[in-house]
Amino acid sequence: MGPERGGDSTHPPPVRPRTPDVTGERATGPLRWVTAALCGLLAAAAAMGIAELAAGVLGRTSSSPLPAVGAGFIDLTPVWLRDFAIRHFGGNDKAVLLIGLGAGITIAALVIGLVSRIRLAWGLAGLAAFGAIGVIAALTRPVAEPVDAVPSGVGALAGMAALTLLARSARPFLIAPPAMGEAAQSTATPGDGGAIEVSDAKGGPQRRPKDTEPGSCIDRRRALLTGAGVVGVAAASGAAGRVLLHRGDVSSARADVRLPRPASPARPVPAGAQVRAPGMTPFRTSDRDFYRVDTALTLPQVDPRDWTLRIHGMVARPVELSFEDLLRQALIERDITLSCVSNQVGGDLAGNARWLGAPLAPLLRRAGVRGGADQILSRSSDGMTLSTPIETILDGRDAMVAVGMDGEPLPIVHGFPARLVVPGLYGYVSATKWVVDLKVTRFATDRAYWTRRGYAERAPVKTFSRIDVPKPLATVRVGRVAVAGTAWAQHRGIDAVEWQVDNGPWRQALLAPVPGLDTWRQWVAEWDAAPGSHTLRCRATDGTGHTQPEHRTPPFPDGATGWHSVVVTVT
Template identity: 55%
Template sequence: MGREQAAPAWAGALTGIVAGAVALGVAQLGAGLIRAGAFPVLAVGDWVVDLSPAPLKEFAIRTFGENDKNVLVGGVLVVLALVAAGIGVAARRRPAYGTAGLAAFGAVGLAAVLTRPGATAADALPTLAGVVAGACALSWLLRRATPPQEAGPLSGTPVQEPAGTAERPAVMRAPGVPAAFDRRRLLTGAAGGVVAAGATAFLGRSLAGVRVVDAARVRVTLPPAAHPAPPLPSGTDLRIGGLSPFVTPNADFYRVDTALIVPQVDPRTWTLRVHGLVDRPIEITYDDLLRRPLVEADITLACVSNEVGGPYVGNARWLGVRMADVLREAGVRPEADMLLSTSRDGFTCGTPVDVILDGRDALFAIGMNGEALPVDHGFPVRQVVPGLYGYVSATKWVVDVKVTRFDRDEAYWTPRGWAAKGPIKTQSRIDVPRAEADLKTGRTTIAGVAWAQHTGVDAVEVRVDRGPWRQARLAQVPGPDTWRQWALDWDATPGDHTIEVRATDAAGRTQTEQRTPVAPDGATGWHTINVHVT
């Protein structure tokens, strides 16, 4: 009897990867039927986000921008593929190794799923179904790869392959029952597994509730504002090519948050609970919110992760209920100084109470630029607070507000090294020309935006090659809570040039030249670009 041999390592790796894909496809389908957050890949990704140190998160946002979540999910899938390949290689000789490996894999997924906010026992079902499907697929593929051969009629030896047939190494599946590696059967089986995995994953994503919530959003009719924003003053937009428009279109508005999958919140079941250090805890439904006096306000939002000159800032016209009115209805107690707001996906942020109550248009927003909030931006309800970075104010998909104190509670980012309070710093940005642009000699326009919520921008200055500062002309603004466009004409001369900009707010504070990183409370420094003129 010949020496026992195993199928090639590449064959084991292939079976493991395909079995892993089937497991994830079935888990995706199960999550689509139960809850999108029950998909173990996303749950593990959320785990990674929560456990990652602040410098790593800053690197991800700085390097990958709004694609940071896609990169993270892709990285998780690559690791899963490598582990699945290893499981398949181990299972070549002993299928029990494959079953054990998939079970361990599933245990990690279960732990991640069941520790997410709002998880229930039912959320375990997609992972369990995926593990079972993966184990069945792995066993089936291994059997296809090494089918038992018929023995010779008298000798008990394997049937000889016809002359000229490609050699197939013998594999001992059981004493006296040799088997041969069958490349063709393995590849056709793997192809079928890939198709099954893709079909179940696609169906699961389709069932994840996206269409339901999108349909609910389309049906929302926003009531007219009881306190509408006045028409924008003439001259708010200088209409210069390449300059950020005064109103950022919804599709172009930046998105930075911790949600790997956008929460799908049905407005018919949404409620907002306000409790804690209040005299009268209240709970508000979406219909209740629509019946309250609505306020329109033009407000610029900025992310604390925005580097000097970065893209994570945008301006929109928001519609919502004043947060101050809701807090006064609940009766905030004198000792309270913080609102701990919670998103449907478990994210929290801490907002100073005095900022909400000082008269600014801090809103529980339901509308953005004349339509219901986009799902990516917090539908059905989010917070919008002028003058504070988003990480301490702009909770999307908000469902809970606890009135508390900063010395009793911490929000998501504070224990990760970020400041507890995040007032937006005065900043300015050059949009035109672009950095490293090649320009023609002669008159050209330098233009950009500047912001200093809730104070307002009073002046913007530009200088070239560290020469004298020159005052830029300013566009009109409806109030202190929006960014402001600026422009300056420059007679460009041949050569390489450095352009710098700085802004001064309405309180007379000029932004500092000193560069600081985004952590712990926002970047500072002058935006500087280099251009070449011919």
């Protein structure tokens, strides 16, 4: 019999290829780019999490990539940018820096993911480069050791492994119905250049770009499971690293410290030292509100049981003291105002506290300072160095190695277990926190962190006054208005404060009493305010007869100066 109409008994109909049993999602172009970007982000998260875990295992907080790179960024920051950050963000400058670094890492991770879609090796190279940056940043810290390279290196390897897994899980496969006389089979294998293989009716292979194949799909289940696994590893390792790093927290050790009574107590603060005016600055600054300007992105955790202070260099007899040795000294207690060289005219980077500590001059005399020495190069536990002129320690002022602040052990953020306090100098040459080392040397021989960046070697505090109330751009009622503020010239004292309205005559303000020359001094005046917009100004005169100059100068290189003014509206 002949063949049936419409058929061929010798050529059976083609068999439709079986579709893989997966949950697929159509892999359109935009979807694949978004997926690739997310792969880069997840890989970076895994890298950061594993690096944090490695830092925690090693107990090296500063070697974690984010703090290490952030610290390196601070070191490279030009003076104008540093002052801009402090002026606009104050004590929040470090948080802003970390947020900025986090945003930069996020953007870089997205870019790495995108380039890895074009070629995986490019993405892997990007992660390796970021790991190298972390390693270099960690190894260039002042107290770095070879082990500090481990967290960034291990993190980079983990990120590269994660990116490889994520890229493979997100690679599209082909689900396509066969054309007449053609059987389609997908062979999406690594290194195939983004192409799929199709067998024609004769069995010959033909390659087609995936991007142009209408049946290209992503195995959504596999991609989601892989992504979830990477997220889990990143979160778990990061959290574990944080927990391990907190092993070194010294809060409990601080709580156990019992400070002895001072051999020389502070004078009582006179009644009236605090000006009674709404909104006026407190005479004594609380620990929480005391300004903080330093370069430490992670607070050094120094256990007082392990702490030592070494005095060496140009001395006859090097001295080393434990924390218990320090507490056995004849401690003094003093009210002293500290101020930052970065403080702008009218700024609030100053604070007044009652400090307890060991006098520094007797410790230097015990070591025997050799002739020709003119500097104390102090170093903190994280490697920061500050320089202090020796004459300001030996001239009779109450320079001390402080262990207490306002009746309590030093807060960790303010230098626990010990810091330097030298009245009359800006903090960058006098107030080393977490201090562990004092080297007697010369300015010509050793340069400290800030002096290497162009700041002055000797930085006596400049005579300074500001208006605290009314606030700038305030609206006040017609009639009697309190004008009040704060002035300081540590170790010289404030003898007078004058104030002025709209370029009118200068008027004497009433000065509040103070316990000594080393604290700020509050002042107050009464103003018979008339309607309109008015400019108020102030200027101070210190104990040497020097009056605060009119012209404003910036903080760099040795502190800002100039008259402070505020504009108010009277209604």
